[in-house]
Amino acid sequence: MSLFDLSDRARQYQTDLLEFMDSHVYPAEAVYEEQMRESGDPHFQPPVLEEL
Incomplete structure (x- = not known):
């Protein structure tokens, strides 16, 4: 349970x-x-990140 409700937005x-x-x-x-x-390579930027 939350202390407040989320707005519609x-x-x-x-x-x-x-x-x-x-x-x-x-x-x-x-x-x-x-x-x-x-x-x-631990610093490699996988192509899948660009696809996201």
Whole structure:
């Protein structure tokens, strides 16, 4: 339970963010790990980040 309710605008931002995370970010995690592992460079910028 929250001390205050979210405004309609904030609730929409929350919904949009959760949908983006579910449809783009979480599925990209495995690709990120694979690209990082294949590069062998801890400072590598994986292409999947640009796609997000």
